[in-house]
Amino acid sequence: MQLLEERIRKDGIVRERNVLKVDSFINHQMDIGLFEEMAKEWKRLFAGKPINKILTIEASGIGIAAVAAREFGVPVVFAKKSMSINLDQDNYRTKIQSFTHGREYEVIVSKKFLTPGDHVLLIDDFLANGCALMGLLELVQAAGATVEGIGIAIEKGFQSGGERIRSMGIQLESLAIVESMSPGGEIVFRGQP
Numbered sequence: 001m002q003l004l005e006e007r008i009r010k011d012g013i014v015r016e017r018n019v020l021k022v023d024s025f026i027n028h029q030m031d032i033g034l035f036e037e038m039a040k041e042w043k044r045l046f047a048g049k050p051i052n053k054i055l056t057i058e059a060s061g062i063g064i065a066a067v068a069a070r071e072f073g074v075p076v077v078f079a080k081k082s083m084s085i086n087l088d089q090d091n092y093r094t095k096i097q098s099f100t101h102g103r104e105y106e107v108i109v110s111k112k113f114l115t116p117g118d119h120v121l122l123i124d125d126f127l128a129n130g131c132a133l134m135g136l137l138e139l140v141q142a143a144g145a146t147v148e149g150i151g152i153a154i155e156k157g158f159q160s161g162g163e164r165i166r167s168m169g170i171q172l173e174s175l176a177i178v179e180s181m182s183p184g185g186e187i188v189f190r191g192q193p
């Protein structure tokens, strides 16, 4: 998606250890106009799929997923990263290895909000090694729900997650795929002439 690629080129900052910082428009300050355009693109790419729910993960996926949910006209659920006293005891849970924080954490979804009748679109900001998505897929599977597809804002194509997910036969739509990047250097996108 050209608009997103241009924005990443303009405002993205490449850090050491393969981290792309996009906190001026996605991860801290959020550009809702951009999110709306991304949501429209996913709506087009997943047209015809019987999606009745969007699932994302706390915290950075929530903003994008909320705008996408509005576009699809469905509820959005986010997997919670820690146990709170507000959370039902009756829930699905799994462990995920965090790319950015380098540690393992537990994610939880209440059984009330993910059921066998659900046709789910997973949404997240980044796809790196695929750990976050594998965790969400496990939660959907545990609930007996159906995954209709996955929408990602930025996939880092030089990491293994995209290949892993696509080899599972799941429709994965990443709006920008970074082929290569280095601190201070050029960011190259897949399909770029």
Ligand code: 5GP
Residues within 6 Å of the ligand: 018, 019, 020, 021, 022, 027, 060, 097, 098, 099, 100, 124, 125, 126, 127, 128, 129, 130, 131, 132, 133, 161
């Ligand atoms: P994965 O589980 O696919 O290895 O990593 C995906 C998760 O890690 C995303 O939910 C995202 O929050 C975070 N992440 C991975 N790579 C990056 C990155 O380069 N920049 C930022 N800001 N977050 C990332």
